[in-house]
């Protein structure tokens with residue numbers, strides 16, 4: 001039976017609970033324990049797949065095709081745990097299962113209620129999230145902030161969970177904020193006291209407080225929080241804002257002794273020293289490097305950093321691999337359409353991420369034309385690849401009016417078409433081509449060389465695809481199709497071999513990059529962008545044709 005850690009959040013949202021949970025996973029793995037991580041989200045959508053990125057940030061996709069919360073991205077980047085449909089439950093998903101049971105008559109005439117039926121379903125979800133064999137510690141993060149009405153059934157469920165297990169097998173970690181008042185030059189503990197008070201009203205007494213703070217927390221302040229919140233002084237942990245990168249968080253938590261506190265609580269043996277050496281080397285190199293490359297990201301949801309979270313992280317991993325820092329130039333595709341490609345001048349590379357909807361599409365297409373014609377490294381992901389297909393069709397293959405039928409159903413050249421199995425799909429939620437699919441790479445292509453493999457698997461989230469009626473025309477041009485899905489012949493990757501770097505992929509490589517194991521295409525793209533900004537890249541005439 002695994003031990004369970006429940007992570008809750010207090011005072012405000014966006015405290016970095018997801019990062020803290022991921023870092024706890026990593027520091028336990030470093031001590032040799034197998035972990036699982038799970039997110040419980042109190043909102044009513046069945047999953048975030050139908051939400052606007054402005055509401056929720058990016059939708060993170062697992063191998064088995066679940067559309068999940070972006071915190072799962074942190075969990076995957078920090079740990080080696082496996083993620084699936086059981087790694088993210090929402091109120092909507094829990095209620096759907098309970099209502100389906102009620103309709104089947106499974107409750108045998110009883111009144112169906114929040115307690116015990118909803119809370120039972122939540123506890124079942126927690127067990128499911130921890131059900132992989134060999135898990136030593138299961139970490140479940142509860143979304144939202146303590147005090148939210150919709151979070152109550154989840155807090156009640158974890159209270160019951162602790163009651164049913166041996167108390168030494170459950171640990172509550174509360175991540176809270178110590179606001180800093182500039183005028184008086186002090187950190188304040190009252191909001192934390194009140195938030196812990198709220199938790200204790202429900203019957204949950206935290207064992208550990210992770211205190212998010214901009215300023216150092218004094219020992220005296222730690223003592224005060226300990227006394228008022230009924231938490232042992234050594235378990236009041238400071239988690240100060242990091243100076244350089246989020247990957248410093250686990251190193252700081254180990255310094256504060258959190259791994260030892262957890263092991264001690266659970267009676268798990270631990271060695272005196274954990275190394276985290278490879279993480280420390282990565283962080284030090286990042287701090288030391290003076291080289292920087294500027295990457296333009298042209299998208300629709302550019303104002304919100306979380307909307308392209310995994311893309312930005314993967315770029316920074318590509319930076320680690322090439323010994324440079326990444327400077328982002330975030331450009332709204334609509335601004336680009338209004339103001340022109342001068343907005344791109346001076347960047348080392350252009351990345352167009354995935355997306356939906358017509359807004360800004362022509363701006364993305366113009367940006368791609370500029371990168372292709374000027375030999376600027378380009379990386380297109382999902383909609384980014386589809387835009388590159390449209391651009392090349394119109395401007396090089398002479399297919400006037402070429403478009404995607406997602407936005408132009410009557411186009412004379414539907415170079416991007418609806419996938420056959422999508423034709424009869426009416427419901428929006430969970431119905432795209434989702435999750436991990438195989439891709440065979442063309443031997444000797446740039447992309448194949450980067451992967452160093454011939455058969456790969458990558459994750460998908462789309463309804464439209466390259467229209468194979470145009471395959472011959474592409475094959476006869478300078479653009480090479482270099483990745484195919486072996487089962488269905490779907491086009492997965494294209495590249496311009498004579499361009500310094502011009503790669504479009506139908507899948508989402510950003511879901512599989514890790515700081516210590518950067519994704520090969522991100523590594524290659526950042527390397528090419530670095531070379532371009534140093535003035536070292538070359539372009540052959542034929543790729544501009």
Ligand code: GLN
Pocket residue numbers: 353354355356357381382383384406461462463464465
């Ligand atoms: N809207 C496009 C499609 O559904 C691209 C999706 C994406 O970029 N994730 O095919």
